[in-house]
Amino acid sequence: MTLRRPETLTTAVATYIRDAIVQGDLAPGQRLPEVTLAAQLETSRGTVREALRTLADSGLVQVEPRRGAFVSQLSVRATWEITSMRALLEPYAARLALEAAGSDPGLHAEVRAAFDVLKAAVTSENPDPVAVADADVAFHRSVFARCGHEMLLSQLETLQALSRRIVLTNQISSADAPTLVAQHAPIADAVELRDPELLESAVRTHVIEAGELLMTRMAPLEPTRTKRATPTTFSLGRWPSGASPHPRGTAARPARR
Amino acid sequence: MTLRRPETLTTAVATYIRDAIVQGDLAPGQRLPEVTLAAQLETSRGTVREALRTLADSGLVQVEPRRGAFVSQLSVRATWEITSMRALLEPYAARLALEAAGSDPGLHAEVRAAFDVLKAAVTSENPDPVAVADADVAFHRSVFARCGHEMLLSQLETLQALSRRIVLTNQISSADAPTLVAQHAPIADAVELRDPELLESAVRTHVIEAGELLMTRMAPLEPTRTKRATPTTFSLGRWPSGASPHPRGTAARPARR
DNA sequence: TGCTGCTCGATTGTCGGACAGTAAGTCATT
DNA sequence: AATGACTTACTGTCCGACAATCGAGCAGCA
Missing domain, CATH: 1.10.10.10 (Winged helix-like DNA-binding domain superfamily/Winged helix DNA-binding domain)
Structure with a gap:
């Protein structure tokens, strides 16, 4: 190579x-x-x-x-951490980007384009998971890339890479196609409307819902690691600016061969 | 060594x-x-x-x-990035810690102790900047240390280290002692009251106000880097969950000797 | 004087080799 | 099956080396 x-x-x-x-x-x-x-x-x-x-x-x-x-391992716990992190950062980044864009239609154009690509990838008769994941990443990035906040941006890119891995290793996308599109649409809309508040909440909602989907999907698969059986049913919740309790578990580490 | x-x-x-x-x-x-x-x-x-x-x-x-x-250099721009980051993350971490603590008085005890140390450091007749900075860091850490969110925690520790440097290189603390104490008190109170909402907003408020203080303090000192004079007066604002525009500037880099 | 180009020293990027210490795995023992 | 000695595979750390690059000082020229 x-x-x-x-x-x-x-x-x-x-x-x-x-x-x-x-x-x-x-x-x-x-x-x-x-x-x-x-x-x-x-x-x-x-x-x-x-x-x-x-x-x-x-x-x-x-x-x-x-x-x-x-x-690195992708435990449910890690997923929770990543998701909550994104739920915290991404809405703000999106808002910054929107406000930085001002009346320039460039942002909206990009987001819309990315959304179309995503829709196409998802609705193709035989959706390629990788393509879908790529489109998803690209969509999100298009929303917050112009936030003008270096630290935030690099942080989000890192988190995206992690999210992406989780998505790919938990075959999503086939059955969840409609959900996926439905969740992204409000974001694109909010950008178009140039409504920062709406955008923030749309992004936050999406990130959290996607995270929850992932966590419920992977929870049953997670091997038990501790003697005292960690409940396989996770109580979701306690997200940034949201509801109540939150999951606890032990961070996964690679098994010592 | x-x-x-x-x-x-x-x-x-x-x-x-x-x-x-x-x-x-x-x-x-x-x-x-x-x-x-x-x-x-x-x-x-x-x-x-x-x-x-x-x-x-x-x-x-x-x-x-x-x-x-x-x-690394500590530009006003960097300060803004760091502050906004903390304003985003720290309130949530504090809330998580508070909720994790439940009815256990341990958290409150620690926070109160840290607060006392801070107060002592600040109100001593000849306050040592380093001691004050240490106490400040310790106080904040006591609030969010138990958040049970590894990624968030490590992130915050990093940000704290950066904040601390900024504080120390911009001799604060002498004249600002009362302000400092006044800003921290509501946080300790909120912990005592076990009110997550209140705690979140207290932390956020403090982080933002402290950040603004720093930025106004350092803005006049910042050497101009670009030909087109960046306005030395910074319009503060656009903080997480807050008001409107936000400062822009070029990230500083060390002068090429 | 002010600008341009060249030379030279200081450092970094990268390589290869080396060696002790440690984590794992294997296998013989009790 | 649990235990302990032995073996193997890597990592942590050091050394020495060399080309490439950066930056500075100097020389030459307009």
């Missing part, structure tokens, strides 16, 4: 591995030995090492001292 | 440098040459390098390809 060279070799390696993970080529929990990767990518161990640390900070990879790096 | 050895040498180096930065021993914009640090800390370049990357991800250090690492 050959690599591009954007800035430094390390970043190239990082994006390569990131893509492999997000794309699902590397399964959750899988080991990522430095030597192996270095050999595969024809670079040195140090470079790979650096890339892995970078990815660790974005949560895609988990590094345990003296044990090495793994593709 | 000798180092402890918590987990790995790299983390030791990272925390060492982090402390030096947060403590103000290393000025914003200062270069951090790998070789020099390696020599000082009696480790290898690789180890230092890794530590620097880690710090870069938390925003304390800025790495520019082929130019090296610098202590």
Whole structure:
């Protein structure tokens, strides 16, 4: 496998591995030995090492001292954390973007375009999960990309990458197509109406609902990790600016082979 | 200088440098040459390098390809980003912590204790800025530490470190003592009353007000970076769940010597 | 004087090799 | 089946090296 060279070799390696993970080529929990990767990518161990640390900070990879790096696990708990984080940040980012856009129709055009792509991907007779996931990511990004808040933006991109993985590893999209479109529509509408309040709540609602869907979908599958059986039925809720209690569980870690 | 050895040498180096930065021993914009640090800390370049990357991800250090690492600058713009981020996250974290605590008085006890320490630090006849900053950090942490949300927590700790630097480099605290105490009191009260809503808004209000204070304080000092003079008077605002426009500016980067 | 281009020193990016220490896995023991 | 010694696979860390790049100072020129 050959690599591009954007800035430094390390970043190239990082994006390569990131893509492999997000794309699902590397399964959750899988080991990522430095030597192996270095050999595969024809670079040195140090470079790979650096890339892995970078990815660790974005949560895609988990590094345990003296044990090495793994593709991070996607527990229900982690999903809750990611979802609540997005529910907190994304509405605000969307609002900033909308307000920054002012009367410029560019934003709306982009969002609408992304929405159409998404709709097309979802309603095709044989929807490709990856394509759907890509379209979903692109849609969201189109909404908040122009927020003009670097920290927020990078944070959201990271969270999206995580979300995307969860979606892909829990075959969604086939049965949920209508839901998906239905959930995104209000966002596009709010952008068109240039109503920040409406947009915020539309985004928040969508993020939370999508998260809940994921969590209910994956909860039954989650292997029990603790002796005292964690209730497999999760009480959802306690989202940002929302209802009441919230799920608790132990963060997953890769099984020690 | 000798180092402890918590987990790995790299983390030791990272925390060492982090402390030096947060403590103000290393000025914003200062270069951090790998070789020099390696020599000082009696480790290898690789180890230092890794530590620097880690710090870069938390925003304390800025790495520019082929130019090296610098202590990151603290522009008004950055302050805005940090503040808005905290305004988004911290209230929610506080609420989670409060709800997790339930009827357990432990949380309130801790918060109250931290508040007392803070009050003592502020009202001493000759307040030590570092002590005040420490107390402030400790107070906030006591409020949200038990939120049970790892991602949120680590995020907040990072943001706190950044905030703390800004506070210390803009001599606050002497004249602002009363304000400081006044702002924190409602938070402690809300915890005592076990009122999540109240707590959320108290935290949000405080974070925003503190941020605004900082920004007005530093705005006049900020050197102009662009030809087209950025207005030195910043229109504050557009905070999470709040009013309208928000400041724009160019993120600072260290001057190329 | 002010601007342009070249040379040189300081550092980073990346490589390869090396070695001890540790986590896991295996296998023989009790 | 539980225990403990042995083996293997990696990681953590160090060293030395070299090309590429950045930035600064200097020389040349308009």
